[in-house]
Amino acid sequence: MTEIGQIAPGRRILIVTDAWAPQVNGVVRTLQSVSAELGAMGHVVDVIGPDRFATLPCPTYPEIRLAMAAPGTIGRMIAAFRPDAIHLATEGPLCVAARRWCLRRGYHFTTAYHTNFPDYVQSRTGLSADLFWPYFRWFHGPASAVLTSTPSIRAGLHRAGISQTHHWGRGVDLALFTPDGAAHPAYAGLPGPVMLHVGRVAVEKNIEAFLRLDMPGTKVVVGDGPARAALEQHYPDAHFLGLLTGEALASAYRGADVLVFPSRTDTFGLVMIEALACGTPVAAYPVMGPVDVLTPTSGAMDERLETAVERALTMDRAACAAFGRSFSWRRSAEQFLGSLHWLGEDGYARAA
Known part of the structure; x- marks a missing residue:
C-alpha cells in the first residue's frame, strides 16, 4: 500500500x-x-x-x-x-x-x-x-x-x-448529517418512539423483520424499490416516505428515535453511520456490517430484533453523534x- x-x-x-x-x-x-x-x-x-x-x-x-x-x-x-x-x-x-x-x-x-x-x-x-x-x-x-x-x-x-x-x-457527509436541525415534518404527531428504516425496499434488505416488530411506536420506511407496493399493502400502519435525499434525508434520521437495520447481507451499511452522525442509535442483527461498524455505545445487536431496539432506545445520542463523526469521505x-x-x-x- x-x-x-x-x-x-x-x-x-x-x-x-x-x-x-x-x-x-x-x-x-x-x-x-x-x-x-x-x-x-x-x-x-x-x-x-x-x-x-x-x-x-x-x-x-x-x-x-x-x-x-x-x-x-x-x-x-x-x-x-x-x-x-x-x-x-x-x-x-x-x-x-x-x-x-x-x-x-x-x-x-x-x-x-x-x-x-x-x-x-x-x-x-x-x-x-x-x-x-x-x-x-x-x-x-x-x-x-x-x-x-x-x-x-x-x-x-x-x-x-x-x-x-x-x-x-x-x-459520511459531515456537513449534511448532523444532529443539529429540525426533524422531518412527516413525523409531526406520530406516536413515539419513531423507528426508522432507510434503504432500498427490496427482499434482500429483510425489511419485513422490521415491519413485523410488535412494539409500541411508529415505523417509518425511507426508500423505494420493487417490494414497496406489497409491503405498503401488508403493513398499512407503517409510514412509507419514499426516496429522500439531502436535508430531507438528514431530517428523517435526526427525528427518529432509532434506526432499525434488519439486513443480513449488506457488506457495510452506509445508512448506519449516516444515522449515527445525526445522533440516532442503531438496532441490528449481529451479522457482517453491524458487527464491524457498531460499538457498545452506538448501537445494539441481538438475534431478537426487539431486544436490540429496546437497548438502542436507551443509548446516549451525543455519544452516537460523536462516533458517527469519526467517519469521513x-x-x-x-x-x-x-x-x-x-x-x-x-x-x-x-x-x-
Missing part, C-alpha cells in the same frame, strides 16, 4: 463501474463521494459507467441497468484517458470488458467487493450462494488488490479463496488512493 504523502496531486485515476447515477444505492454514493474527494485533492478522475451506454435490466433486479458496450469501446475509452491507475468497482459487464482489456495488455488494476451478490441472488432465487463463488474468484483473481470495507468481508473473501484484500472504509478517499496500483508507460507498476 502506498503512503498518501508520496502521491503527488494530478494523478489520472480511472474508475469503471456498472453502478452509477441515476441508481441510488451505497455503491453509487461511495464512488461519487470518493471521486469528489479525489478531485478536491488535486487528482483527475474519470468514471466509465452505464450512463454512457444503452442498457438492459439486470435479471432478477430490473432496477439495475446493465450496460451493453460494443467490443473494443471500453478499451478505446481507457486508452484515450491514459490513466495512472485503473479501478474496477463492480463485477458486471463494463468491468468484465475493462478487465479483459487490461489483462491482454498487462495493465494492473484493482477491484472492490461492494455487494454480497451470492447471498443477494440466493435470497431472490433460492439458488445456493456457493454456485456463484467461482465467478467471483475468476473476476477478482488477477486484481492487484481487492478493496473491502470490513473485517467480516475480508474474512469471507479469504475463505472463498480471494486473499489479496486491502481495507477501504466508508464515510476524505479518510475513505485516502484509503482508496493508497490501495491503487500505479502504472508506468507499459502498464506495470512504477514508484509513486
Whole structure:
C-alpha cells in the first residue's frame, strides 16, 4: 500500500463501474463521494459507467441497468484517458470488458467487493450462494488488490479463496448529517418512539423483520424499490416516505428515535453511520456490517430484533453523534488512493 504523502496531486485515476447515477444505492454514493474527494485533492478522475451506454435490466433486479458496450469501446475509452491507475468497482459487464482489456495488455488494476451478490441472488432465487463463488474468484483473481470495507468481508473473501484484500472504509457527509436541525415534518404527531428504516425496499434488505416488530411506536420506511407496493399493502400502519435525499434525508434520521437495520447481507451499511452522525442509535442483527461498524455505545445487536431496539432506545445520542463523526469521505478517499496500483508507460507498476 502506498503512503498518501508520496502521491503527488494530478494523478489520472480511472474508475469503471456498472453502478452509477441515476441508481441510488451505497455503491453509487461511495464512488461519487470518493471521486469528489479525489478531485478536491488535486487528482483527475474519470468514471466509465452505464450512463454512457444503452442498457438492459439486470435479471432478477430490473432496477439495475446493465450496460451493453460494443467490443473494443471500453478499451478505446481507457486508452484515450491514459490513466495512472485503473479501478474496477463492480463485477458486471463494463468491468468484465475493462478487465479483459487490461489483462491482454498487462495493465494492473484493482477491484472492490461492494455487494454480497451470492447471498443477494440466493435470497431472490433460492439458488445456493456457493454456485456463484467461482465467478467471483475468476473476476477478482488477477486484481492487484481487492478493496473491502470490513473485517467480516475480508474474512469471507479469504475463505472463498480471494486473499489479496486491502481495507477501504466508508464515510459520511459531515456537513449534511448532523444532529443539529429540525426533524422531518412527516413525523409531526406520530406516536413515539419513531423507528426508522432507510434503504432500498427490496427482499434482500429483510425489511419485513422490521415491519413485523410488535412494539409500541411508529415505523417509518425511507426508500423505494420493487417490494414497496406489497409491503405498503401488508403493513398499512407503517409510514412509507419514499426516496429522500439531502436535508430531507438528514431530517428523517435526526427525528427518529432509532434506526432499525434488519439486513443480513449488506457488506457495510452506509445508512448506519449516516444515522449515527445525526445522533440516532442503531438496532441490528449481529451479522457482517453491524458487527464491524457498531460499538457498545452506538448501537445494539441481538438475534431478537426487539431486544436490540429496546437497548438502542436507551443509548446516549451525543455519544452516537460523536462516533458517527469519526467517519469521513476524505479518510475513505485516502484509503482508496493508497490501495491503487500505479502504472508506468507499459502498464506495470512504477514508484509513486
